[in-house]
Amino acid sequence: MSMQQRTVTTKRGCEVAYLEAGSGQPLLFLHGAGGLFPQNPFLETLAGRYRVIAPWWPGYGESRGEELLEDMLDFALHGWDVVDALGLERPHLMGHSMGGMIAAEMAVTAPHDLDRLVLVCPAGLWLDEHPIPDIFSLMPYELPALLTHDPAVAMRLLAGAAELDFNNMEVLKQFLVVNARQLGTAGKILFPIPNRRLSKRLYRLAAPTQVLWGESDRLIVPAYAARWQAMVPHASVQRFADCGHLVPYEQPEAFVAAVTDFLG
Amino acid sequence: MKFTWFHLMPWPNLPDDFRSSNRSVWVDIPSSLYDPEQGHHLYHEYLDQLEYADALGFDAIAVNEHHQNGYGLMPSPNLIAAALTRRTSRAAIGVIGNSLALYNPPIRVAEEFAMLDVMSGGRLMAGFPVGTPMDTNFCYGQIPALTRDKYLEAHDLVIRAWRETEPFAFDGKYNQLRWVNCWPKPIQQPHPPIFIPGGGSVETWDFCVENDYNYSYLSFTGYLRGKALLDGYWERVAKAGKDESPYRGAFAQVVCVADTDEEAERLYRPHVDYFFNRCLHVHTGFADPPGYRTVATIKTGALNQYKPLTPDALGELPWGQLIDEGNIIAGSPATVRERMEDLIRNLHVGHVFLLFQVGNMPGELVRHSSKLFAEQVMPHLRSMWPDWSDDQRWFPQPMSDRRELEKQPSQAMVA
Numbered sequence: 001m002s003m004q005q006r007t008v009t010t011k012r013g014c015e016v017a018y019l020e021a022g023s024g025q026p027l028l029f030l031h032g033a034g035g036l037f038p039q040n041p042f043l044e045t046l047a048g049r050y051r052v053i054a055p056w057w058p059g060y061g062e063s064r065g066e067e068l069l070e071d072m073l074d075f076a077l078h079g080w081d082v083v084d085a086l087g088l089e090r091p092h093l094m095g096h097s098m099g100g101m102i103a104a105e106m107a108v109t110a111p112h113d114l115d116r117l118v119l120v121c122p123a124g125l126w127l128d129e130h131p132i133p134d135i136f137s138l139m140p141y142e143l144p145a146l147l148t149h150d151p152a153v154a155m156r157l158l159a160g161a162a163e164l165d166f167n168n169m170e171v172l173k174q175f176l177v178v179n180a181r182q183l184g185t186a187g188k189i190l191f192p193i194p195n196r197r198l199s200k201r202l203y204r205l206a207a208p209t210q211v212l213w214g215e216s217d218r219l220i221v222p223a224y225a226a227r228w229q230a231m232v233p234h235a236s237v238q239r240f241a242d243c244g245h246l247v248p249y250e251q252p253e254a255f256v257a258a259v260t261d262f263l264g
Numbered sequence: 265m266k267f268t269w270f271h272l273m274p275w276p277n278l279p280d281d282f283r284s285s286n287r288s289v290w291v292d293i294p295s296s297l298y299d300p301e302q303g304h305h306l307y308h309e310y311l312d313q314l315e316y317a318d319a320l321g322f323d324a325i326a327v328n329e330h331h332q333n334g335y336g337l338m339p340s341p342n343l344i345a346a347a348l349t350r351r352t353s354r355a356a357i358g359v360i361g362n363s364l365a366l367y368n369p370p371i372r373v374a375e376e377f378a379m380l381d382v383m384s385g386g387r388l389m390a391g392f393p394v395g396t397p398m399d400t401n402f403c404y405g406q407i408p409a410l411t412r413d414k415y416l417e418a419h420d421l422v423i424r425a426w427r428e429t430e431p432f433a434f435d436g437k438y439n440q441l442r443w444v445n446c447w448p449k450p451i452q453q454p455h456p457p458i459f460i461p462g463g464g465s466v467e468t469w470d471f472c473v474e475n476d477y478n479y480s481y482l483s484f485t486g487y488l489r490g491k492a493l494l495d496g497y498w499e500r501v502a503k504a505g506k507d508e509s510p511y512r513g514a515f516a517q518v519v520c521v522a523d524t525d526e527e528a529e530r531l532y533r534p535h536v537d538y539f540f541n542r543c544l545h546v547h548t549g550f551a552d553p554p555g556y557r558t559v560a561t562i563k564t565g566a567l568n569q570y571k572p573l574t575p576d577a578l579g580e581l582p583w584g585q586l587i588d589e590g591n592i593i594a595g596s597p598a599t600v601r602e603r604m605e606d607l608i609r610n611l612h613v614g615h616v617f618l619l620f621q622v623g624n625m626p627g628e629l630v631r632h633s634s635k636l637f638a639e640q641v642m643p644h645l646r647s648m649w650p651d652w653s654d655d656q657r658w659f660p661q662p663m664s665d666r667r668e669l670e671k672q673p674s675q676a677m678v679a
Binding site: 070134136137138139173176177179180181182183184185186187188191192193 | 291401402405407408409410547548549550553554555556557558559562563
């Protein structure tokens with residue numbers, strides 16, 4: 001089942017590109033600060049069971065209107081704007097990293113408008129004893145080791161986006177523009193500390209919730225899984241051995257099995 | 265021409281292995297490298313140097329704001345400027361400047377600059393940088409993509425606070441104030457001349473052009489590299505149909521003057537080397553957080569100019585190459601005069617911000633170089649823009665009847 005790319009415009013005026021496939025209960029996948037990587041077989045697999053919809057955040061890919069989103073509430077409402085624009089009824093929400101932070105914010109904003117919530121190593125909480133690396137001052141070559149258990153996996157995912165030849169000025173410029181749009185947008189909710197006080201609002205979370213974490217996550221370390229468990233006592237937490245931050249990309253089979261087990 | 269003697273106030277005791285042992289002079293520089301008791305002597309030595317520049321006849325003395333920075337010891341340049349109002353009486357005092365988005369609420373800048381203008385008798389040059397990513401984003405936590413928006417709002421608030429004569433309410437996105445009422449007000453009306461230090465953002469060029477502010481290009485990599493950027497600015501000035509007064513532009517330049525060219529290399533080379541190799545050693549990851557520069561600026565295409573000079577490359581540059589490439593202007597008074605004429609003409613600037621104190625240069629060399637410039641270079645460059653000699657729009661207009669500061673009797677005399 002191959003994913004189809006479509007576009008929808010929200011009431012706020014954001015133009016949202018999204019991938020879609022499958023039928024049945026809608027499952028909205030919200031990508032992280034690094035974007036939606038082109039190699040995403042887990043989406044197709046899930047589309048065998050659900051109507052999978054994976055939008056790009058404004059500022060990413062062909063989605064536009066990032067200047068309309070300024071703070072956490074804007075991002076959460078934008079998520080619901082996409083649900084409304086597509087006419088989805090009580091979708092499952094599944095968010096990865098920054099996408100998990102926004103999915104959780106959506107769920108506390110409108111606790112009864114979703115079915116189930118899957119948070120994949122979500123951002124949004126902060127532990128002083130486990131400071132999350134500053135992704136805004138990282139050099140590109142420092143990223144792979146933070147993203148996957150085996151850095152080579154992240155290297156392949158990152159390189160897959162483009163052949164990056166930084167001696168070519170046009171390529172460099174294009175890379176800078178993409179990066180400025182993507183992480184510039186993400187910075188509105190992640191910079192300088194990826195904590196917009198979601199913890200104050202998590203008491204509102206009513207949906208059945210699953211929290212998934214890679215044991216080798218070096219970006220948001222597994223201590224945060226315990227924190228989520230403490231903040232959301234009804235959540236079921238599952239960890240993946242030999243897996244880093246990019247769980248859906250690094251262990252797609254195990255990831256899909258866990259998710260389908262939870263969503264039914 | 266207007267000559268501003270500009271101080272960065274670098275820490276002069278960074279160790280020889282600073283570059284290999286530390287990734288950055290800025291943001292995460294180890295605080296163990298700072299010694300407060302040495303700092304005491306240093307602040308007063310640097311204040312003495314600024315006061316000496318006033319005595320030498322420079323038109324202005326200037327300072328700037330940096331945070332967590334081994335080459336800039338002025339998180340609050342306003343404190344330094346306040347000290348300067350007491351022991352100088354002639355030169356304009358430039359604070360180039362206060363990063364508006366970092367003051368909460370930014371009305372603080374309107375108040376403190378008004379205080380400085382009043383204390384100095386109307387000698388203030390008011391600088392409003394958007395701020396470097398290192399200071400603004402990484403040290404002071406401002407969100408890169410919203411920094412410029414917040415800056416512009418703060419600017420509007422400060423200017424209105426200076427202009428309005430009645431209290432007003434300000435309903436901004438980042439600042440909500442029910443009662444804005446700047447008190448005291450500046451002497452220079454409606455406000456002191458405004459200088460916008462920039463690094464080449466097209467938005468900043470247009471902002472200066474629209475508001476008739478001076479655009480000050482403050483890189484420390486020299487005028488040959490700076491030309492492309494200032495050319496871009498002058499194009500915007502022409503496009504907007506504004507006059508071409510050179511006083512719309514300023515440029516910062518490292519200058520070292522000695523009796524001969526050979527002597528300049530001998531005296532200043534170690535300090536220039538310290539400056540480029542240690543002071544400018546900034547972690548690349550702190551230099552350009554995504555969202556800080558707009559897509560429009562990235563697309564202007566002058567990427568070569570935006571690339572920082574890598575300290576590695578500079579470390580290998582021989583003295584002659586530093587001079588040929590314009591990173592520094594150094595040599596005998598005649599040589600410096602010739603290069604300065606070249607700079608002023610080529611960049612079309614009426615203001616130069618001159619860095620005589622370079623890296624770990626000791627006070628006596630700073631004074632030697634400054635004095636040679638003031639006596640043997642500056643007089644020859646004074647009248648380079650005869651057509652604009654009456655243009656006072658970008659220079660302070662102090663009050664005429666300024667207070668003579670009382671001389672206190674020494675403690676011995678009191679006893």
